[in-house]
Amino acid sequence: MNRFLIATDAWQPQVNGVVRTLSSLCDQLRDRGAEVRVVSPLDFRTVACPTYPEIRLALASADRLGQIIDEFQPTAIHIATEGPVGLAARRAALRSGRRFTTSFHTRFPEYLRKRAPIPESLTYGFLRRFHAPASACLVPTESMRRKLVDLGFRNLVTWTRGVDRRQFHPAEPIALNLPGPIFLTVSRIAPEKNIEAFLDLDLPGSKLVVGDGPMLPELMRRYPHVHFAGAQTGEALARYYASADVFVFPSKTDTFGIVLIEALACGVPVAAYPEPGPIDVIAGSNAGRISTDLREACLAALSLQRSDALERSKAYSWEACADVFLQTSLEAQAEPALRLAS
Missing domain, CATH: 3.40.50.2000 (Glycogen Phosphorylase B;)
Structure with missing residues (x-):
């Protein structure tokens, strides 16, 4: 053994x-x-x-x-x-x-x-x-x-x-009653995650943040129009992914970003910067869009098919x-x- x-x-x-x-x-x-x-x-x-x-x-x-x-x-x-x-x-x-x-x-x-x-x-x-x-x-x-x-x-x-496909898969969205489209990020709420780059974007619809961390109280005060859902796990987390139209990954310090493939496995296209992780997972596919202009990537990802995101996730196990x-x-x-x- x-x-x-x-x-x-x-x-x-x-x-x-x-x-x-x-x-x-x-x-x-x-x-x-x-x-x-x-x-x-x-x-x-x-x-x-x-x-x-x-x-x-x-x-x-x-x-x-x-x-x-x-x-x-x-x-x-x-x-x-x-x-x-x-x-x-x-x-x-x-x-x-x-x-x-x-x-x-x-x-x-x-x-x-x-x-x-x-x-x-x-x-x-x-x-x-x-x-x-x-x-x-x-x-x-x-x-x-x-x-x-x-x-x-x-x-x-x-x-x-x-990615654990028993947990992360296309699921029934949560009734959030937020104006669409919904742009979601799932992250530890900390300085190195660059979440403000997402929250500062001029985007249609609504921004949704799932996660907890030391910056959460400050960001909740600074961005009152953003919906902060706190930490989520299990089926609830999968349903939050499924509720989004685009998953936004603003980090420039991650080496991969497992949340990327969790989102894809739930059928959600990704928008991200051209950094390690997004480059490897998204580049050359129709599962998401990468750009130094994160707003541009977010808007471009709106037109992508959820089926392509789901298919791309199958490359990872x-x-x-x-x-x-x-x-x-x-x-x-x-x-x-x-x-x-x-």
Whole structure:
């Protein structure tokens, strides 16, 4: 039996794309008979993240991670994030000479620049060093892989994302009683998501925002004519997607954006900027429109067919995501030697 240890700073009860990806991956691995041990902030004492208290930072140590690794004896180690848990797992793996893979989920340099005047080159230098000793670094899209190659990253493998079609599919719209057309975004309500770029657009009909986060009270005050539905999950979330005419993805810091394919799976065309994620999912299809002018993309997406959006979503599955992970993780174990790095 294969045994996978996944070290991550992002885990339940957080709700974001990283958690959704790792949760779905764990389900797939267990369905295939593997044993999975997730090491997360739940295994340690935590403190609130500065400027973002909803996120808890683990007081993790390499000694404790080493103990967990020795007890579990994994076939493969995957380090999913570059936070305290990821750093401790990396240190423990290097100490013991164990091979490991990593993944690149978040464009932290762009994220941090939204919150503080930290040069992107400095943060990318840290990330490049973090991922350097990994046998492989899994990245969500081909466009993101090319960007990281240009920044000096190596051993990159494109790792797809998926959608749960049992939950996300064309559904009965919610009776919102809003003037149409309805433009929807689903997002964490935080500075790095660039939601104001959507809310500031001059669009016909109504704007609808689903999600929660630190900026929600402020945006509700500033945009009284926008309908804020708060956080939604399960069938309710699928019905909110189905209620929209266009799904708007204003983020410029995501590496993929799982909400993109959730919207497509519900039959909703997408409007987005030409960034990693939208470029890979939407470009060259009739499932959405991409433009540096987000308003132009929104209006153009109104004329698209919902059937084309639904068809495009079929290119993505959690089964394929797990296939890439398994192949990459097991191939890493066959390498002749671990490249040592501090």
